[in-house]
Amino acid sequence: MNPARSQSQTTGVRQPLLPVRVFAVSIMSLPIVVLMLCASVVFAAEESSEGHHELLSGDRILFATVEEIRGGEARVDTGDLQPRYLPMNVRKDKGLPELKQGDRVEITVNDQNLIVDIHLVGEGSYHRIIHGELAQPLITGHEKAVIRTEDGKEESHFVRPLARSKVASVPVGAQAVFLIDEMQGIADVTYGSSEAVVKAKQLWQKKTPLKASFKKVTGVILQVLDHNTISIQTQEGQVQLYEVRPLIQKNLANLSKGETVVLFIDDEDKVTDSSSIGFGHQQ
Structure with a gap:
């Protein structure tokens, strides 16, 4: 038995497979508001018949089994010593079926170990990457954002609840990398280069009140x-x-x-x- 494969199965973590597409190299990180967003390497994870996953640097996929549903949360076993709790509204907001006891799930988490997305094993999903910048400040509630892509086009997207505080910490005009889920919602964001991190800091220092x-x-x-x-x-x-x-x-x-x-x-x-x-x- 391949030792590396055995270890991956034990920990329940899907490691990204080759080929790896590198867009930017992580050099430094910078706290903005209360979050740490890092200059990022973007890569493509495993592509299968069920869907195509593109993830940000540090993102990973955990496999888990739903043990109990209670109080709007699903307690799951990822193979670690402690169980993990998944908010049920992550799937409800996207119109996906609710989790139930015994379900096998794939949990996408970011470099801060925060939940990015939740899917049933074998459930069709598609994540893609957009390189660009916020075209305008987020409106009240941080539920929607307008991204100006590298080719100058503007796209509007809903911001998933788990990503709102992180997206809100990105200043307008800073180059960023956005993870878009299969429902065209922003699931995660990071910076695309060390230069973008420096510019973000400068933009926040010049930032004026939203009104x-x-x-x-x-x-x-x-x-x-x-x-x-x-x-x-x-x-x-x-x-x-x-x-x-x-x-x-x-x-x-x-x-x-x-x-x-x-x-x-x-x-x-x-x-x-x-x-x-x-x-x-x-x-």
């Missing part, structure tokens, strides 16, 4: 969405055109011509949030 990042413009809608642009007549009687961030285009699409709206404009002169006042009056 100061937005300009508030009140007006009557002339045209809701035309090529991702909204047209309003302001309280001063001026006609203004603003590009709308992908994150809130769906919300604005539900508004109507003649409705009064408050637009929150970011430092790139794009609409990042909105609030409807109604018809026939302005604040």
Whole structure:
């Protein structure tokens, strides 16, 4: 018997298989807010018929058996001396079936030993990597984020509850590596290089309060969405055109011509949030 294989089976840890794709080399780490995000090596883990796993450096997959379900948590046996507890809402938020006693599960954890994702063994899953930066500050609740990719495109994604504090600690403009799950949610994030770590520190030192990042413009809608642009007549009687961030285009699409709206404009002169006042009056 291969000793390395025997040891992997005993500990319940899936080790990444070759080939390994290296994008950046870990050199240093930096505490931001209350988290430690490290310059990262990104690699592809085992690819099988059930799915394709791309993980961040330090991420690993644990195999475990569900022993008990109680109080919104699943107690699982990973082969360690102490059991591990999995929050049931990780799968519920993605619309996946609830865990039950006896289930075999794959638990993805990051370099801080925090849970990133949970899947049943053999359950279809797909993780991918996006290299880019946050295009704007996270809105209240940190539930959604807009990523500007390396080729300049913007993608909006929900942020998984377990990743929200970590994503919120990444300043706008810092190069980062985002782990996207099969439901297009951000499951984890780290920095892509040592230079990105240094830039992140500099950006946080210059960071201003979130409210100061937005300009508030009140007006009557002339045209809701035309090529991702909204047209309003302001309280001063001026006609203004603003590009709308992908994150809130769906919300604005539900508004109507003649409705009064408050637009929150970011430092790139794009609409990042909105609030409807109604018809026939302005604040």
